[in-house]
Amino acid sequence: MPQSDDDRLVDLAARLEHEDPRFARSLTTGRPTRPREYRRTGAWWVLIAGLAMLVTGIAAPDGLLIAAGLVTSGIGVQLLDPYRRPDEGDSGGAPGG
Incomplete structure (x- = not known):
């Protein structure tokens, strides 16, 4: 028996609420925020910290700090x-899974 469109919409809304509750709540209030995959604030902080470590390692010649800054x-x-892709890191670098 085919599923009705209303059931599909309810399933989609429930899945969205489960995956990204902040985005789902913002849609109901009428002021949408960015979905989780487009929020990059944490990545910017990691990059800034890594560059700060790199510059500090260059200023005070410290190879370990330079290496840590490059990795970060x-x-x-x-x-x-x-x-x-979110599932890219799960395969351990092996192609095809």
Whole structure:
């Protein structure tokens, strides 16, 4: 028996509420916010911290701080990637799963 459109909409709303409650609540109030996949505030802070570590490591010649700054900056840049798929990191780098 085919599912009615109302049931599909209710299922979609429930799934959205489960995946991103902040976005779902903002839609009901009429003032939508960005969905979770477009919020990048944490990634910017990681990138800023990494660059600060890198500059500090260069200013006070410390190889460990330079390396940590490079790694942290790389993580921040990867988090800012707009084409990143959420399930990309689960495969461990192996193609196809």
